[in-house]
Amino acid sequence: MQSITLGHYLPGDSFLHNLDPRIKLLCLLVLIVTLFLVRTFWGFMFFGVFIILIFSASKLPWRYFLRGLRPVFFIIFFTLILHFLFTDGGRVYLRLGPLTVEEAGVFMGTFMTLRLVLLVITTLLITLTTSPISFADGIEYILRPFRRLGIPGHEIAMMMTIALRFIPTLMEESDKIRKAQMARGADFETGNIFRRARNLVPLLVPLFVSAFRRADELAIAMEARCYRGGENRTKMRELHTRPRDYLGLSVSLGMMLAILFSGV
Amino acid sequence: MSNILELKNVSFDYFLNGETALRALDDISLTIKKGEYIALIGSNGSGKSTLARLLNAILVPTSGEVWVDGLLTSREEHRWEIRRRVGMVFQNPDNQIVATTVEEDVAFGLENLGIDSSQISRRVTEALERVGLSSFRHHAPHLLSGGQKQRLAIAGIIAMRPRCLVLDEPTAMLDPRGRREVLDTIQRMNRQEGVTVVHITHFMEETLEADRIVTMDRGKIVQNGKPEEIFNGETDLYQLGLEIPVLLRLNRILRSEGLDIPANILNLNDLVNILC
Numbered sequence: 001m002q003s004i005t006l007g008h009y010l011p012g013d014s015f016l017h018n019l020d021p022r023i024k025l026l027c028l029l030v031l032i033v034t035l036f037l038v039r040t041f042w043g044f045m046f047f048g049v050f051i052i053l054i055f056s057a058s059k060l061p062w063r064y065f066l067r068g069l070r071p072v073f074f075i076i077f078f079t080l081i082l083h084f085l086f087t088d089g090g091r092v093y094l095r096l097g098p099l100t101v102e103e104a105g106v107f108m109g110t111f112m113t114l115r116l117v118l119l120v121i122t123t124l125l126i127t128l129t130t131s132p133i134s135f136a137d138g139i140e141y142i143l144r145p146f147r148r149l150g151i152p153g154h155e156i157a158m159m160m161t162i163a164l165r166f167i168p169t170l171m172e173e174s175d176k177i178r179k180a181q182m183a184r185g186a187d188f189e190t191g192n193i194f195r196r197a198r199n200l201v202p203l204l205v206p207l208f209v210s211a212f213r214r215a216d217e218l219a220i221a222m223e224a225r226c227y228r229g230g231e232n233r234t235k236m237r238e239l240h241t242r243p244r245d246y247l248g249l250s251v252s253l254g255m256m257l258a259i260l261f262s263g264v
Numbered sequence: 265m266s267n268i269l270e271l272k273n274v275s276f277d278y279f280l281n282g283e284t285a286l287r288a289l290d291d292i293s294l295t296i297k298k299g300e301y302i303a304l305i306g307s308n309g310s311g312k313s314t315l316a317r318l319l320n321a322i323l324v325p326t327s328g329e330v331w332v333d334g335l336l337t338s339r340e341e342h343r344w345e346i347r348r349r350v351g352m353v354f355q356n357p358d359n360q361i362v363a364t365t366v367e368e369d370v371a372f373g374l375e376n377l378g379i380d381s382s383q384i385s386r387r388v389t390e391a392l393e394r395v396g397l398s399s400f401r402h403h404a405p406h407l408l409s410g411g412q413k414q415r416l417a418i419a420g421i422i423a424m425r426p427r428c429l430v431l432d433e434p435t436a437m438l439d440p441r442g443r444r445e446v447l448d449t450i451q452r453m454n455r456q457e458g459v460t461v462v463h464i465t466h467f468m469e470e471t472l473e474a475d476r477i478v479t480m481d482r483g484k485i486v487q488n489g490k491p492e493e494i495f496n497g498e499t500d501l502y503q504l505g506l507e508i509p510v511l512l513r514l515n516r517i518l519r520s521e522g523l524d525i526p527a528n529i530l531n532l533n534d535l536v537n538i539l540c
Contacts, residue, residue, distance in 0.1 A: 165364050168406040214359045221360035224352040225373040226344055236371035236384040
């Protein structure tokens with residue numbers, strides 16, 4: 001109950017762990033763009049090797065490398081199948097009644113699958129090495145220029161922080177309510193999925209009521225401590241870019257340019 | 265000594281659908297001097313919490329004036345300075361901690377004030393030392409005990425260097441040990457740092473350490489005096505829904521049995537010394 005990890009953050013001490021979160025987010029953006037610039041399988045191979053090198057440099061356990069793919073497995077699988085069956089063109093490899101697997105479909109399917117897989121692994125590489133709090137900090141800084149457009153960067157970061165702060169508290173509370181309701185004869189364990197969902201009502205209602213009460217009290221406590229939004233607010237831990245941050249950003253940009261101009 | 269808090273004929277109404285639903289405070293006047301330790305007692309619904317919230321401009325009186333250190337709470341431009349000078353600690357320790365680590369939470373108020381980052385960490389270190397939580401600096405708040413959480417809340421306030429500390433039943437949700445920790449911290453702030461304290465409480469034992477006790481009932485102040493005056497006075501505390509501390513009850517019984525004991529003993533050790 002107390003070892004809740006969000007975004008699968010794995011604490012560590014590596015080049016990637018120590019990068020400024022703002023730079024890391026920018027790198028991620030650059031690398032995602034790069035992935036969409038890739039035109040050939042050679043490009044993916046090049047990118048894949050690059051990611052594997054970075055992954056090993058960040059001293060993360062290898063079992064995490066593909067673990068991140070699990071939740072998106074079905075999306076990837078369907079992409080592959082749909083392309084195989086419905087993209088037409090070139091030689092026909094296989095006939096299944098009215099459906100055919102054709103050359104262009106196999107090509108596109110594999111291509112898209114590789115792109116998705118690399119996308120997920122690249123993102124995972126960043127989330128595994130960035131604590132949620134510095135993530136929030138980074139997002140706040142990066143969104144700052146967009147304030148004028150009405151994008152509330154500070155508020156988003158504050159919401160993330162408060163959510164992180166209250167997740168353990170609410171988990172504990174839901175556990176308590178569950179036990180209290182079970183003592184009154186509530187049943188959370190039997191029946192089909194619909195029945196179980198309905199049985200969750202006596203758990204969710206008190207939990208929500210309490211969450212709203214907490215939110216109210218927290219808001220008053222925050223105002224009592226002079227909180228008035230992000231303006232003129234300072235930070236205890238200011239973010240500073242160091243040479244290695246520029247190195248990280250240059251490598252990502254280099255990667256993008258290399259793929260863009262080599263045409264792979 | 266000058267007054268830090270001054271309430272002049274303050275009334276406060278809670279509104280519901282535009283109509284007065286409840287008169288929580290009724291024509292209250294009260295002055296509190298710099299450096300005083302005030303215990304505010306009263307049964308549920310007597311208006312103590314409402315009074316507390318008037319002291320740092322979370323609420324503004326329906327009529328009357330609340331002055332804090334020469335600033336008026338109903339003036340918008342004074343509001344933030346008032347909140348810096350009067351820190352508030354609430355009952356539920358969980359619902360006033362904002363950040364995910366102890367040090368970040370202490371820094372929260374300072375960040376709001378726009379203080380320099382180097383100065384923030386210095387003040388955080390200092391505040392954590394003063395409440396005895398230095399070794400928990402990088403802990404997650406949900407792993408602390410109730411008493412520690414409440415001391416963390418106090419640290420977050422005193423880092424802002426307030427002149428006055430208002431505590432709204434800070435010990436109500438704590439076990440005896442946590443309660444002791446918090447009370448010691450409050451007392452230290454008052455005695456050593458000269459911070460004015462307004463301590464709202466349900467526990468009569470906690471009021472004995474105060475310089476002055478203010479008793480409230482149904483939105484009015486009914487008593488205002490030194491602890492020994494309050495507990496030996498004429499007004500029946502039971503009728504106000506309050507109890508007399510065990511120590512004083514014992515003292516009273518012993519005296520009515522004919523023992524020669526002074527009436528104004530507020531300390532267990534003193535009583536023991538006189539009896540033995």
